[in-house]
Every structure is written in structure tokens, then in C-alpha cells.
Amino acid sequence: MAGHRPAGGLLRTRTFALLWVAQSTSAVGSAVTTVALPLVAIETLRAAPAEVALLTAATWLPWLLVGLPAGVWVDRWPRRRTLLVADVVSAAVLVAVPVAAWTGVLTMRVLLVAALLAGAAGVFASVAFNAFLPRLVGADDLMEGNAKLQTSASVALVVGPGLGGLLAQAAGPVSGVLLDAGTFLLSAVCLLGIRSGPEPRPGHGDRPGMLRQIAEGVGFVMRGRLLQAMLVVAAVTNFAMLGITALRVVFLVRAEGTAPGTAGLVIGVGGLGAILGAAVAARVSRRYGSARTYLLANVAAAPFVLLLPLGGHGPRLALFAAGSFVALAGATMSNVMTMTFRGTFVPAHLLGRVTAASRIFVFGTVPFGAATAGVLASALGVRSAMWALAVLYVAAPLPLLATEARTLRDLPARPAEP
Incomplete structure (x- = not known):
């Protein structure tokens, strides 16, 4: 439960500082893997563009497979413990990739299974984290907490892809995956140090069945035209952006001949926009209102995605970086508004289920976006596929x-429930 906060901000509180370190280090590792894992497929296994896109789809498919049950289980289980287990499982799965490469047994099938298992652990971690944070910091500090966490996640978007590309050049693509495994272990150590008190959970005797609990979460999500519209917009933008993400390494490295290290740095530059978006989100919201900030972040930033397929080798890399910069600035501001809205609007006992149900809508489209990107790239070429996704x-x-x-x-x- 949130307690008294000392002067100087949330980072001066031990519990939030540990959570921030846990999430920040894990975010850097995961950002490294967004480049390292496709490079393993491209350079080690000589995968085709459709196979690389399928790898991204496998990472997000668990939202469709276990997303709704995960929300119920997270509302039943201690959330800190769920985060711990998810970190350990993620580390174990990721370590298996370099081990398989070093022993000569790595195949595309092994890589897809690893992506699927790591994605499943990520589902539980994401749902548990979004249900854990409001209770840890309290409603009054939730905007600040979300903004700080989004800032560190945005820094990871800058550092991670560049680091992943450089590691791939210096020590091979699997080195980045191994680094990600280490960050999950560090995150687990930080979580062990958090003392948040006992977490209220429904007793076994009066607890409704899973299907009824799932229905409660979905029912809450479907209330109101605005909430429905926000979910549809998030689902479609994720479909399009994750399709672009599935192709960006192939586009820059294979289609345009960019060196892996340079490609990672260019992708990372876009993360600077995310840092800016996270840094100003709370301030802009206080001045202009959260609804206006949310609308601006979505409608005004979206057209800059059209710069991505205009990018290419040499000076045209600047267009790719600029498009990523503005698009990620808008997306991050939108994320801060959405997470704060959900954390204060949804009753605490429903937060796991509502988070899971919302993310089913939002992330459930991602595997189809990545798979569609692969089909479009095979049929039309990588650049044309990126154009179609950018327009969407x-x-x-x-x-x-x-x-x-x-x-x-x-x-x-x-007000959120105590």
C-alpha cells in the first residue's frame, strides 16, 4: 500500500526505486532483444522476411492464448510473486537460445518456441505490474509513477537497439539475448527487496468461477463509447506499428544494406522521442487536460509514421529516425494517459482482469499485424509493405x-478502491 512519500519525488521512496530499477533494467534488455532476436534469425539461421515476421508474431501470440486467464490468476495471486516468477522464467527461456546456438541445435523452430514462452511470461508480468503499481504508489502519485517508468522505458528504446546491434557485430547476435536474460535476473533481485505488505485477495469459498471472473473484466472494459474507441484505436495502431517493427530490421539491413550496428542506432534514435513524450506527458496533461493530451498524442503524431518507408541507405536514414522520433513521442504520451486513466478508474479488485481484457484487444492484433507484414513483404516487397502499414x-x-x-x-x- 502506498505510504508517505518523502520530498524529492517517488524515486526517493525505497519501494518505488526498486521497482523502477527492476523495470528499467528489464526494459533495456528487452529492447536489445527486439534487434538481437531478429538478427539471430537473419544472420545465424538465414531466415526469410516472413519467418522474421513470424518470430515477432510468436512473441505476442500468448496474449490471445492466455491473456484472459492470466488476468483472473493475477487477481488471485500475490502480484509481486507473479512478477518474480515471470522474471525467472523469462531469464531461463532466453538463456536457452545462446546455449542452443553454441551447441549447434538452434533452429527456427527452437527460436519460435523461445519467443512464444518468453511472450507468455511477459503476459503475466505485464498484467501483474499494471495491477501492482497503483497499489504501491497510490492514486495521487500514479501519473508521476507512470511517467517515470515510461521515461526509463523510452531510454531503453534509445539504448537497447543500438546496444543490440553493436553486440551483434562484436560478439554475435546471441550475445544480446544473453544480456536480456541477465537483466531479468537483476529485475528479480530488485523485486525480492520490495516490501509492499499483504495483498488483499478473495477467499476460495466465495470466489466465482473463472468464466464469470473473465466476464466481469470484459464487461467493465466494454462500458462506454470512449473506452471502446480507445481500445479500437490502440488495437489498430498496434497492428500497424508491430507490423512495421517486424520488418524494420529486414528493411534496413537486408533491403537497404545498412550495417547491423548502424541499424540499431537508427532505431534507437526513435526512442529519444519516447523519452521526450514521457518527460512532458504529466506537465502537458496538467496544463491542457488528459483527454486533450491523449487526443493530440494520437491524432497529431500519427502522420509522421509515413516517413519510415521513405527512409533508406545513407542520408535517408534521417527520415526513418525522424518518423520514429515523433511517432514514439506521441505513443508514449498516449500510454501515460491510458495507464493512469485505467489505474484510477478501475476498481482495484478488477484491475488484473480489466488490464488483461484491455490488452487482449490491444495486443491481440499484434501477431496478426506481424504475420500480415510478412505476407505483404513476400507479395509486394518490404518497402511496399511498410507503406501499407504506415497508411493504416x-x-x-x-x-x-x-x-x-x-x-x-x-x-x-x-478514486481507486483502497
């Missing part, structure tokens, strides 16, 4: 203009 990304936020978001100053909120 630009169109995705337009339905928000038909909702009350156009007239609201702030997103609706109510």
Missing part, C-alpha cells in the same frame, strides 16, 4: 474525433 497507422486514430474526447478536458476518473 495514420488512419487508426481518426475514430476518436467522433467521440466525446473532442470536447472533454480530462478523461473520466474516479
Whole structure:
């Protein structure tokens, strides 16, 4: 439970500082893997573009397979312990990739299974974290907490891809995957140091069945036109952006002949925009309102994604970096608004299920986006596939203009349950 916060911000509190270190180090490792894992497929296994896209799809497919049950289980289990187990499982799965490479048994099938298992652990970690944070910091500090965590995640987007590319050049692609495994172990150590007190959970005797609990979470998600529109917009933008993400390494390295290290650095530059978005999100929200900030972050930033397929070798890499910069700035501001809205609006006992149900809508489209990217790349070429996905990304936020978001100053909120 949130306690008294000393002057100087949340990072001066021991519990939040440990959580911040855990999430930040893990975010860096995961950002390394977003480049390292496709490079393992491309350079070690000589995978085709469709296979690389399938690898991204496998990482996100667990949201469709276990997302809703995970929400129920997270609401039943201690959330800190769930985070710990997810970190250890992720580390073990990722260590298996370099071990398989060193022993000569690594295949595309092994890589896909590893991506699937790591993705499943990530589902539980994501749901548990989003349910754990509001209780740890309290409603009053939730915007600041989300902004700080998004800032560190954004720094990871800058550091991680570049580091992944450089590690791949210096020590081979699997070295980045091994680094990610180490960051999960460090995250687990930090979580062991957090003392958040006993977590209230429903007793076994009066607990409804899983299907009824899932229905409660889904039912809450479907309340209200604005919440539905936010979910649809997030689902479509994720479909498009993760399709682009599945192709970006292939586009830069194979289609345009960019060195892996340079490609990682260019991808990482886009993360600077995410840092800016996270840094100003709370300030912009206080001045102009969370609903206006959310609308601006989605509608105004989206057209810059059209710069990505215009990018290429040499000076045109600047177009790719600029498009990523603005798009990620908007996406990060939108994430801060959305997570804070959910953390304050949703009753605490439903937070795991509502988070899972929301992310089923949002992340459930990702495997299809990545798979569609692979099909489009095979049929039309990588650049044409990126154009199609970029146009879809630009169109995705337009339905928000038909909702009350156009007239609201702030997103609706109510105090979270103690």
C-alpha cells in the first residue's frame, strides 16, 4: 500500500526505486532483444522476411492464448510473486537460445518456441505490474509513477537497439539475448527487496468461477463509447506499428544494406522521442487536460509514421529516425494517459482482469499485424509493405474525433478502491 512519500519525488521512496530499477533494467534488455532476436534469425539461421515476421508474431501470440486467464490468476495471486516468477522464467527461456546456438541445435523452430514462452511470461508480468503499481504508489502519485517508468522505458528504446546491434557485430547476435536474460535476473533481485505488505485477495469459498471472473473484466472494459474507441484505436495502431517493427530490421539491413550496428542506432534514435513524450506527458496533461493530451498524442503524431518507408541507405536514414522520433513521442504520451486513466478508474479488485481484457484487444492484433507484414513483404516487397502499414497507422486514430474526447478536458476518473 502506498505510504508517505518523502520530498524529492517517488524515486526517493525505497519501494518505488526498486521497482523502477527492476523495470528499467528489464526494459533495456528487452529492447536489445527486439534487434538481437531478429538478427539471430537473419544472420545465424538465414531466415526469410516472413519467418522474421513470424518470430515477432510468436512473441505476442500468448496474449490471445492466455491473456484472459492470466488476468483472473493475477487477481488471485500475490502480484509481486507473479512478477518474480515471470522474471525467472523469462531469464531461463532466453538463456536457452545462446546455449542452443553454441551447441549447434538452434533452429527456427527452437527460436519460435523461445519467443512464444518468453511472450507468455511477459503476459503475466505485464498484467501483474499494471495491477501492482497503483497499489504501491497510490492514486495521487500514479501519473508521476507512470511517467517515470515510461521515461526509463523510452531510454531503453534509445539504448537497447543500438546496444543490440553493436553486440551483434562484436560478439554475435546471441550475445544480446544473453544480456536480456541477465537483466531479468537483476529485475528479480530488485523485486525480492520490495516490501509492499499483504495483498488483499478473495477467499476460495466465495470466489466465482473463472468464466464469470473473465466476464466481469470484459464487461467493465466494454462500458462506454470512449473506452471502446480507445481500445479500437490502440488495437489498430498496434497492428500497424508491430507490423512495421517486424520488418524494420529486414528493411534496413537486408533491403537497404545498412550495417547491423548502424541499424540499431537508427532505431534507437526513435526512442529519444519516447523519452521526450514521457518527460512532458504529466506537465502537458496538467496544463491542457488528459483527454486533450491523449487526443493530440494520437491524432497529431500519427502522420509522421509515413516517413519510415521513405527512409533508406545513407542520408535517408534521417527520415526513418525522424518518423520514429515523433511517432514514439506521441505513443508514449498516449500510454501515460491510458495507464493512469485505467489505474484510477478501475476498481482495484478488477484491475488484473480489466488490464488483461484491455490488452487482449490491444495486443491481440499484434501477431496478426506481424504475420500480415510478412505476407505483404513476400507479395509486394518490404518497402511496399511498410507503406501499407504506415497508411493504416495514420488512419487508426481518426475514430476518436467522433467521440466525446473532442470536447472533454480530462478523461473520466474516479478514486481507486483502497
